[in-house]
Amino acid sequence: xxxxxxxxxxxxxxxxxxxxxxxxxxxxxxxxxxxxxxxxxxxxxxxxxxxxxxxxxxxxxxxxxxxxxxxxxxxxxxxxxxxxxxxxxxxxxxxxxxxxxxxxxxxxxxxxxxxxxxxxxxxxxxxxxxxxxxxxxxxxxxxxxxxxxxxxxxxxxxxxxxxxxxxxxxxxxxxxxxxxxxxxxxxxxxxxxxxxxxxxxxxxxxxxxxxxxxxxxxxxxxxxxxxxxxxxxxxxxxxxxxxxxxxxxxxxxxxxxxxxxxxxxxxxxxxxxxxxxxxxxxxxxxxxxxxxxxxxxxxxxxxxxxxxxxxxxxxxxxxxxxxxxxxxxxxxxxxxxxxxxxxxxxxxxxxxxxxxxxxxxxxxxxxxxx
Amino acid sequence: xxxxxxxxxxxxxxxxxxxxxxxxxxxxxxxxxxxxxxxxxxxxxxxxxxxxxxxxxxxxxxxxxxxxxxxxxxxxxxxxxxxxxxxxxxxxxxxxxxxxxxxxxxxxxxxxxxxxxxxxxxxxxxxxxxxxxxxxxxxxxxxxxxxxxxxxxxxxxxxxxxxxxxxxxxxxxxxxxxxxxxxxxxxxxxxxxxxxxxxxxxxxxxxxxxxxxxxxxxxxxxxxxxxxxxxxxxxxxxxxxxxxxxxxxxxxxxxxxxxxxxxxxxxxxxxxxxxxxxxxxxxxxxxxxxxx
Numbered sequence: 001x002x003x004x005x006x007x008x009x010x011x012x013x014x015x016x017x018x019x020x021x022x023x024x025x026x027x028x029x030x031x032x033x034x035x036x037x038x039x040x041x042x043x044x045x046x047x048x049x050x051x052x053x054x055x056x057x058x059x060x061x062x063x064x065x066x067x068x069x070x071x072x073x074x075x076x077x078x079x080x081x082x083x084x085x086x087x088x089x090x091x092x093x094x095x096x097x098x099x100x101x102x103x104x105x106x107x108x109x110x111x112x113x114x115x116x117x118x119x120x121x122x123x124x125x126x127x128x129x130x131x132x133x134x135x136x137x138x139x140x141x142x143x144x145x146x147x148x149x150x151x152x153x154x155x156x157x158x159x160x161x162x163x164x165x166x167x168x169x170x171x172x173x174x175x176x177x178x179x180x181x182x183x184x185x186x187x188x189x190x191x192x193x194x195x196x197x198x199x200x201x202x203x204x205x206x207x208x209x210x211x212x213x214x215x216x217x218x219x220x221x222x223x224x225x226x227x228x229x230x231x232x233x234x235x236x237x238x239x240x241x242x243x244x245x246x247x248x249x250x251x252x253x254x255x256x257x258x259x260x261x262x263x264x265x266x267x268x269x270x271x272x273x274x275x276x277x278x279x280x281x282x283x284x285x286x287x288x289x290x291x292x293x294x295x296x297x298x299x300x301x302x303x304x305x306x307x308x309x310x311x312x313x314x315x316x317x318x319x320x321x322x323x324x325x326x327x328x329x330x331x332x333x334x335x336x337x338x339x340x341x342x343x344x345x346x347x348x349x350x351x352x353x354x355x356x357x358x359x360x361x362x363x364x365x366x367x368x369x370x
Numbered sequence: 371x372x373x374x375x376x377x378x379x380x381x382x383x384x385x386x387x388x389x390x391x392x393x394x395x396x397x398x399x400x401x402x403x404x405x406x407x408x409x410x411x412x413x414x415x416x417x418x419x420x421x422x423x424x425x426x427x428x429x430x431x432x433x434x435x436x437x438x439x440x441x442x443x444x445x446x447x448x449x450x451x452x453x454x455x456x457x458x459x460x461x462x463x464x465x466x467x468x469x470x471x472x473x474x475x476x477x478x479x480x481x482x483x484x485x486x487x488x489x490x491x492x493x494x495x496x497x498x499x500x501x502x503x504x505x506x507x508x509x510x511x512x513x514x515x516x517x518x519x520x521x522x523x524x525x526x527x528x529x530x531x532x533x534x535x536x537x538x539x540x541x542x543x544x545x546x547x548x549x550x551x552x553x554x555x556x557x558x559x560x561x562x563x564x565x566x567x568x569x570x571x572x573x574x575x576x577x578x579x580x581x582x583x584x585x586x587x588x589x590x591x592x593x594x595x596x597x598x599x600x601x602x603x604x605x606x607x608x609x610x611x612x613x614x615x616x617x618x619x620x621x622x623x624x625x626x627x628x629x630x631x632x633x634x635x636x637x638x639x640x641x642x643x644x645x646x647x648x649x650x651x652x653x654x655x656x657x658x659x660x661x662x
Contacts, residue, residue, distance in 0.1 A: 052559070079556075083551055146557075
């Protein structure tokens, strides 16, 4: 039993079921990120934890206490909203202590809590201002401060960074991570941004169409995605998925793929269990960074396969150079070092790290290896 | 070349502008003419009106017509002046405006932030009440007031106007609160504020503009109402009915100067409300319409 238990929770609006049997146990101090495309049910799940939506089936418990019918204010949670939801008529200080005031905490204690949190978030100088006079980043801090002041069991974040500009978003992301490392609080965080999910979380629940597709650490999600949806949703640029066939050579399974010029090439798999798929079609998944120039290849990998292919387009992005090329009739992306000497139209010797390759069943799109 | 054309533009601009102001001035004067006639004739002795020109300035200035209209003029059979009726109107308008505005605000709050099954129907029906003409409800209203024992009293009139006003005030507040972010209400819920606390601490403080619209609208309508006043006022008739009784009196000499003074007295409160709160009125009417 975890700190926050979501057991078999379902949600329906009339006859439309938007969440199907979600089962997640969150440990104390964990940073769980719910990630998925819009309409996947992640915000609905968060609102049910907060008590803003009625739970149709199953139960949610915090510290072993089932909270299904408990009023939001009595669940000992705090929530940071996407729009920050700061009360426009109150000062920053009043905003942050409103919850304590409603819970009957006396003024001296409120002031102590306020001073502590304001110092932590470096917003002491803003306490007498109104939210309308603050910048986006400052509002974000105040919204977090309002949650922190109450010292709740669970923090809920509903896409808190999506209203900020790109640069500020990255800064605030680090800030949230730092905060979590210092305070060791339990956080459930909703986002549609897979980079936020990867960087912030200790565990990720990838959701789609009301189902949890995969629940695991960022590394598990990234390296061993449960299915094609998770593989393509997490990571940017997305994982390359191409149709291939498993062939046996020297007793080892290889992926037979067609290069840009139509020639069939064999890429040796590291996963021996794919021998069972010999002669059958699979979906081969290779991350862009697992396909690179020989100098940039992972030295620790035990299975780097040389793969000459014709370059389609090169996109220098400063830190890396992205190369688009054809594989099995599909456009795929390889990520090279910034200074890799590669020109469009040239046949280049790519190094493919097959240790990182993932294979999916083409019928069910579930992962079959590793 | 370009400088020259610039000069022409400026001078033609001045000519059109002068013309524009002239036209506007004429319109304004025309519009103010009735007020001028009323004002000027209310400070003349009666003889100057009957024997002279309506537009002329008084040769003898006097405030007697105002005193008479306020405290001694014959209203119906009693020589009480408009004073007691003015008081009746105040006693009727203030509670009616306050109650209908508060109820409208609460309705708007519930209809947007505490939605329930069929809330759009409820709102639709309330909206419908805005389109019911006064005359239709006279008889049912009389029956209800009689059963409640409120017929012929100020409280009865307050009830009538509150009931009639709720449709409008609900419409105003519902549309205003519809653009108020629901996340704020949810945040307050998590913070532990209840139904009334959220209303009082979160919504009301930002409802200024729409409250002004509601107050002006209700004040003007209720103060100027004649039909309900004359039908249900009984012994506590409002100002409008008294003014009618003063002006329409068919016996004795027509004291035009007193009538003018009385009419201005009757119009004064709404005028003051507009002057004090007018600029919020436009602001409140615009609010929400832009943001949708």
